[in-house]
Every structure is written in structure tokens, then in C-alpha cells.
Amino acid sequence: xxxxxxxxxxxxxxxxAWLWVGLPLAYGLYRLFLNAAKLFV
Amino acid sequence: MVTVGDxxxxxxRERQVAPPGWNRWLVPPAALAIHLSIGQAYAWSVFKTxxxxxxxxxxxxxxxxxxxxxxxxxxxxxxxxxxxxxxxPRWAMLxxxxxxxxxxLISAAGVWAGQYWVVVVGYGLVxxxxxxxxxISPVSTxxxxxxxxxxxxxxxxxxxxxxxxxIASPWSTSMLSSFGATTSGIGQAFLVHGIVxxxxxxxxxxxxxxxxxxxxxxxxxxxxxxxxxxxxxNVSANNAIKTPQFWLxxxxxxxxxxxxxGILEKAAPMLVDFxxxxxxPVAATAATGFVALLSAANMAGRFVWSSTSDIVGRKNxxxxxxxxGALLYLxxxxxxxxxxxxFVIAAMVILSxxxxxxxxxxxYLRDLFGTYQVGAIHGRLLTAWSVAGVLGPLIVNAIADxxxxxxxxxxxxxxxxxxxxxxxxxxxxxANELIRPVDPKFHEPKVADETDSPSPxxxxxxxxxxxxxxxxxxxxETAEKEDAEGVVKK
Numbered sequence: 001x002x003x004x005x006x007x008x009x010x011x012x013x014x015x016x017a018w019l020w021v022g023l024p025l026a027y028g029l030y031r032l033f034l035n036a037a038k039l040f041v
Numbered sequence: 042m043v044t045v046g047d048x049x050x051x052x053x054r055e056r057q058v059a060p061p062g063w064n065r066w067l068v069p070p071a072a073l074a075i076h077l078s079i080g081q082a083y084a085w086s087v088f089k090t091x092x093x094x095x096x097x098x099x100x101x102x103x104x105x106x107x108x109x110x111x112x113x114x115x116x117x118x119x120x121x122x123x124x125x126x127x128x129x130p131r132w133a134m135l136x137x138x139x140x141x142x143x144x145x146l147i148s149a150a151g152v153w154a155g156q157y158w159v160v161v162v163g164y165g166l167v168x169x170x171x172x173x174x175x176x177i178s179p180v181s182t183x184x185x186x187x188x189x190x191x192x193x194x195x196x197x198x199x200x201x202x203x204x205x206x207x208i209a210s211p212w213s214t215s216m217l218s219s220f221g222a223t224t225s226g227i228g229q230a231f232l233v234h235g236i237v238x239x240x241x242x243x244x245x246x247x248x249x250x251x252x253x254x255x256x257x258x259x260x261x262x263x264x265x266x267x268x269x270x271x272x273x274x275n276v277s278a279n280n281a282i283k284t285p286q287f288w289l290x291x292x293x294x295x296x297x298x299x300x301x302x303g304i305l306e307k308a309a310p311m312l313v314d315f316x317x318x319x320x321x322p323v324a325a326t327a328a329t330g331f332v333a334l335l336s337a338a339n340m341a342g343r344f345v346w347s348s349t350s351d352i353v354g355r356k357n358x359x360x361x362x363x364x365x366g367a368l369l370y371l372x373x374x375x376x377x378x379x380x381x382x383x384f385v386i387a388a389m390v391i392l393s394x395x396x397x398x399x400x401x402x403x404x405y406l407r408d409l410f411g412t413y414q415v416g417a418i419h420g421r422l423l424t425a426w427s428v429a430g431v432l433g434p435l436i437v438n439a440i441a442d443x444x445x446x447x448x449x450x451x452x453x454x455x456x457x458x459x460x461x462x463x464x465x466x467x468x469x470x471x472a473n474e475l476i477r478p479v480d481p482k483f484h485e486p487k488v489a490d491e492t493d494s495p496s497p498x499x500x501x502x503x504x505x506x507x508x509x510x511x512x513x514x515x516x517x518e519t520a521e522k523e524d525a526e527g528v529v530k531k
Contacts, residue, residue, distance in 0.1 A: 010064060017070035020244050021077060021201070028207030032333050039330030039385070 080205015113169025115427030122420025137175030144168020196347030275411030301395020302433025342393025
């Protein structure tokens with residue numbers, strides 16, 4: 001059984017890792033949808 | 042030959058095995074850190090015009106680094122696939138980081154020196170090797186961690202390759218705006234790219250782990266309700282290419298990719314041409330929005346359809362990609378010019394199938410050949426992509442040019458190439474139908490025993506043991522040869 005402290009650091013690692021890749025991807029998607037919107041104006 | 046970093050230290054395969062309790066959801070971000078970075082290759086076009094103006098080169102010349110990079114992607118994935126499997130994903134990701142980022146730094150030096158050939162060698166050759174190693178690096182590891190959802194797992198990673206261009210394109214554009222589109226500015230942009238991507242990719246190197254022996258028990262629980270979740274045989278990469286299944290899948294991937302490129306290559310002018318004569322013509326700026334929507338569909342398809350393949354099966358999902366893909370091309374041909382929304386939606390679905398074809402193929406390979414050397418087999422299959430990358434644009438551009446010369450306008454410009462795409466998809470559909478389970482004579486005998494009655498060792502430990510046995514046999518064979526030839530060892 002892992003301790004609560006280990007659990008917390010494991011969760012932090014998981015969240016941090018997904019943010020690391022998720023934030024740039026979100027920026028890319030935001031710019032993509034700005035471009036895509038041109039089709040409807 | 043045993044090298045530092047192979048058997049000892051941070052890169053040793055044994056050190057790559059996860060500690061007990063390692064969360065498997067840490068593996069997809071590790072894979073994404075690599076794929077989102079190397080996907081930058083598809084944003085190369087951002088550098089084309091500034092390079093042409095500052096170095097006085099032609100459009101054909103400015104496309105060379107990208108083209109060489111894609112050729113090197115296929116070649117290095119095919120040639121280095123078995124090495125990647127043997128040395129493990131951390132080694133592969135580090136090599137990908139070093140090659141890809143060195144390529145960008147060499148390009149920076151090349152631009153500053155005004156030597157364009159250095160950019161071609163740096164970005165295309167060195168960086169291209171990084172693309173190939175990076176592309177296949179997380180595949181087999183993801184499949185081992187997600188035996189219950191291999192399509193979804195590889196779909197996430199390969200979606201990252203599509204997403205890489207979405208990030209790089211606006212980022213590189215704004216960097217060139219602030220540094221200036223001169224040799225100095227382009228060099229600075231390459232330098233910043235090299236450094237930032239090295240930092241970004243390092244997450245993958247640090248985070249990637251192979252499943253631990255304890256995961257075997259967890260795996261059994263994951264596969265409890267999934268009788269098709271396990272593959273009871275394994276085929277080596279060398280044997281896989283001797284099977285008809287490999288070559289049928291090669292045809293499926295090649296033609297599915299070619300069909301997608303059929304739209305991608307000419308997307309913006311195609312939309313304008315289709316509705317030129319209609320009451321609702323499409324402006325060129327709106328056409329760039331269409332290209333963006335296609336990119337979104339390409340990326341989403343990689344995740345959505347590949348995940349769906351875990352439920353409906355790999356053969357069925359390729360029936361959808363190829364069969365419905367052919368029908369949608371027919372829709373574009375017959376009624377496409379009557380409605381812009383219909384045209385856009387049909388093209389988006391075709392592009393979602395294009396991306397999904399890439400993302401689902403590792404799971405299809407795993408179903409056919411097992412997990413033993415699936416990364417290496419995937420690497421060899423990627424040569425189909427290299428061929429399609431040449432074939433697709435060649436067909437579409439040649440036919441459009443010939444159509445213009447013949448005086449065709451509007452949808453007629455694309456009719457012949459659409460018919461060719463339909464024919465290719467039908468051939469791909471037939472090839473998919475012909476795929477049967479691999480003949481047992483190609484199976485690895487030892488692994489079959491292990492899978493039927495699980496060994497106390499974990500999957501990966503068993504794989505390491507097999508690699509070590511194979512290496513020991515190679516060393517013994519070489520020693521015997523040298524003895525026979527009278528070679529004196531120092």
C-alpha cells in the first residue's frame with residue numbers, strides 16, 4: 001500500500017505531465033479554431 | 042557490442058521498467074511529448090518563403106528539407122525499428138531528442154552561414170532520423186501498458202503527431218515576425234526551436250516506463266471481460282515481412298494515405314474551384330478556414346476512430362475507412378458541388394479516416410503479429426507512408442495540371458484524380474478483406490508457450506531475456522567465425 005504522501009505526489013506528477021503536453025496543444029487548437037472560423041464569416 | 046548506456050545507467054533497459062504502482066496514464070503524456078514535437082515537421086512550410094527570400098533559393102529547393110525528412114522518417118523507422126525495441130523506449134526517445142533538436146541547431150548554423158545545403162542535411166537528414174525513431178519509440182510500450190485499449194493508446198500518441206503542426210505553425214510564424222524573416226531571424230528561430238523542443242521532449246525521456254512484472258497480474262484483471270484482448274502468438278519483425286498479411290496491410294496503409302493526400306494536397310484551391318461557378322462562391326480566406334477544419338478532422342480521427350477500433354475490431358474499422366471513404370469520394374464527385382456544407386463535411390470525414398489509418402495500424406499489427414516486436418514491424422510498415430507521400434501529390438498535381446492545360450474548370454479539374462482515389466480505396470478494401478490470421482509457422486515458439494500459460498516473469502522481462510539470448514547467440518557465432526578465420530582478439 002502506498003502512503004497518502006506518495007499518492008499525492010503521484011497525482012501531482014500525473015496532472016503536471018498532462019498539463020505539460022495539454023497546454024501547448026490547447027494553444028494549437030485555439031489558433032486552429034480561429035482559422036476555421038474564417039470559413040463561416 | 043555492449044556500449045555505455047545500453048546495459049548500465051539511466052538508459053539500461055532494466056532501469057526503464059516501472060516501479061510497482063506506476064500509473065499507466067503517465068505513459069501517454071510521455072509519448073505525446075515526443076509526437077507533439079516531431080509533428081513540427083508538418084509546419085515546415087512556415088519557413089519556406091522566408092528561406093526563399095533570404096537565401097535566394099527556389100520553391101523546389103526550399104521543400105527539400107521536409108521531403109528528405111519524411112523519406113528519412115520511413116527509412117530510419119524501418120532500419121532502426123529492431124534497435125528501438127531492443128534498447129527500449131527511453132533510449133529511443135533520447136536519440137530522437139538528440140537527432141531532431143541537433144537537426145534544428147545545425148539548420149540555425151546553416152542559415153547564419155548562408156549555406157543552404159547545411160539546412161538540408163541538418164533538418165532533413167539528421168532531423169529526419171529523429172522523426173523516424175521518435176515516431177515508433179512509444180508504440181510498443183503503449184500497447185503493452187494498454188492491452189485492453191491498444192487502439193486508443195496508440196491513437197493518443199499518433200494524434201500528437203498531427204497536433205504538432207497545429208502548435209508549431211502559429212508559434213513559428215509569430216517567432217519569425219518578432220525575429221524578422223532575415224537569415225539572422227530565421228537562424229534565431231531555428232535555435233529557439235531546437236532548445237525549446239529539447240526541453241519539451243525531455244519529459245518523454247524522463248517519464249517513459251516499461252510495464253513491471255507486477256503489471257502482469259493487473260493486466261489479467263484489465264483483460265477479464267475482453268477475450269480478444271490477448272494475442273496468443275508473437276511474430277518477429279524478420280518473419281513478419283515474409284507474411285502476406287504484412288504486405289496486404291502495407292497496401293491498405295499506402296492507399297488509405299494516398300487517398301487522404303488526394304484532398305490535403307489541394308484542399309484550399311479545390312474548395313474555391315468546386316464552387317467557382319455556383320451562386321455561392323467561396324473566398325480564398327474562407328478556404329484557409331477549410332484547411333484548418335481538415336487539420337482538426339485529421340487529428341480527431343486519429344483518436345476517435347482508433348479508439349472505436351478497440352470495440353468494433355480492426356478489420357471492421359478499416360472496412361469503414363476504405364469503403365465509406367470511397368463512397369464519400371463518389372459523393373464529392375456527384376453532388377459535392379451542389380452544397381458547400383456537404384462538401385466540407387464529406388472532406389472532413391475522409392480526412393478523419395486518413396489520420397485514423399495511421400493511428401489504428403499499430404493495433405492492427407499487434408492483433409496480427411503480437412507485441413514481441415510490434416514497434417519494429419510498425420517501423421517497416423511506415424515505408425508505405427513514404428511511398429504514399431510521393432504517390433499522392435504526384436497523382437493529384439499531375440492530373441490537375443493536365444486538366445488546366447485541357448481547359449477544364451471547376452469540379453472537372455479533380456474528377457480523374459477522385460476516380461483514381463476511389464479505385465485505390467477499393468483495392469485497399471479488397472486487401473483488407475484478404476487479411477487472415479498469420480500462419481502458425483511464422484510464430485515464435487517460446488512466446489506462444491509463455492502466453493498460453495503465463496510465466497512468472499512479466500512480459501517485458503521475458504522480452505529482455507529473449508533479446509539477451511539472441512545477443513549471446515550472436516556473440517558466440519561471431520567468436521566462432523573469428524576463431525575459424527584466425528582473428529586475434531585484443
